[in-house]
Amino acid sequence: MKKRPFVAGNWKMNMTVPMTRAWFEEWLRLSPGPEDAEMVVCPPYTSLWEAARRSTGTGIWLGAQNLYWEEAGAFTGEVSGPMLADAGCRYVIIGHSERRQYFGETEATVQKRIAAAIRAGLRPIVCVGETLPQREAGQTLEVIQAQLEGGLSGFTGETIGGFIFAYEPVWAIGTGRTATPEQAQEVHQAVRGRLAQKIGKPAAGCVIILYGGSVKPSNAYDLFRKPDIDGFLVGGASLEAAPFAEIVKESIRAYYKEVN
Numbered sequence: 248m249k250k251r252p253f254v255a256g257n258w259k260m261n262m263t264v265p266m267t268r269a270w271f272e273e274w275l276r277l278s279p280g281p282e283d284a285e286m287v288v289c290p291p292y293t294s295l296w297e298a299a300r301r302s303t304g305t306g307i308w309l310g311a312q313n314l315y316w317e318e319a320g321a322f323t324g325e326v327s328g329p330m331l332a333d334a335g336c337r338y339v340i341i342g343h344s345e346r347r348q349y350f351g352e353t354e355a356t357v358q359k360r361i362a363a364a365i366r367a368g369l370r371p372i373v374c375v376g377e378t379l380p381q382r383e384a385g386q387t388l389e390v391i392q393a394q395l396e397g398g399l400s401g402f403t404g405e406t407i408g409g410f411i412f413a414y415e416p417v418w419a420i421g422t423g424r425t426a427t428p429e430q431a432q433e434v435h436q437a438v439r440g441r442l443a444q445k446i447g448k449p450a451a452g453c454v455i456i457l458y459g460g461s462v463k464p465s466n467a468y469d470l471f472r473k474p475d476i477d478g479f480l481v482g483g484a485s486l487e488a489a490p491f492a493e494i495v496k497e498s499i500r501a502y503y504k505e506v507n
C-alpha cells in the first residue's frame with residue numbers, strides 16, 4: 248500500500264547560518280501549510296541549531312548528515328548521536344555515497360553508525376547505490392544487496408523495521424541524470440524483497456525506501472507513482488525552499504492519485 252510521502256533535503260556542505268535563516272523565511276512565505284507528508288531537512292552541523300529554532304511549527308523535521316559511533320570523548324572533529332538528538336535531530340543520513348567515496352566509509356563503519364543512531368533515538372536513513380561502471384557491468388542488484396547486507400547484519404527485525412533506506416545511484420547524484428522511474432522501481436523492489444526475507448513481508452511493506460539522484464519538481468510525480476518509491480532524498484533542489492516545496496507537492500499529488 249502506498250505510504251504518505253517522505254521527502255528529505257540533504258544540504259550537504261552548503262548553507263551558512265544566514266542562508267538557513269533565509270531558507271526558513273522563504274518556506275514560511277510560501278506557507279505550504281500542514282502538508283500530508285513527512286518533511287525533513289539535513290543541514291550541516293553548523294546550521295543545525297538555527298534550523299532547529301526556525302523549523303518549529305513549520306512541519307519540517309531535522310536530520311544530520313553523519314554521526315560518530317562513540318558518545319563522547321577524545322575524538323577531535325567528530326559529532327555523536329546524543330549531540331545530534333540534543334540539537335533537535337530526529338533522523339541521520341548514514342553511508343551516503345559521498346562518504347563512501349571520499350571519507351573511507353565501509354560496511355563495517357556504516358553498521359557502527361547505525362547502531363549509534365539507534366542508541367541515541369535517531370532514525371537512520373541508510374544509503375545504497377551503484378556507480379556507473381557497476382551499472383554498465385550489470386552488477387547493480389549485486390552491489391545493492393552487498394551494501395544492504397552490511398547495513399542489516401547484526402540488527403533484529405524490529406529494529407530494521409524503523410530504518411529508512413535511500414537508493415541513490417551514484418551516476419545520478421548531482422549530474423542532472425535521473426534514474427528512470429522503471430530503473431528506480433527495479434532496485435526499490437529488490438531492496439524490499441530482501442527486507443521481506445529478513446523481517447517478513449508485512450514489516451518490509453512498511454519500511455520507507457527513498458530515491459535520490461537529481462530529483463526535481465519535474466520528475467518527482469512520475470517517480471512517486473511507482474509502488475516501491477516512498478519519497479525522496481533531495482540534494483541540489485533542496486537548497487532553495489521553493490523547489491523543495493514543489494517536490495513535496497508533486498509527491499502528495501502522486502500519492503492521492505494512487506490512493507484514490
Ligand code: 13P
Binds near residue numbers: 461482
Ligand atoms: P542531487 O539531488 O543533487 O542529485 O543529490 C542527491 C543526493 O545525494 C541526496 O543525498
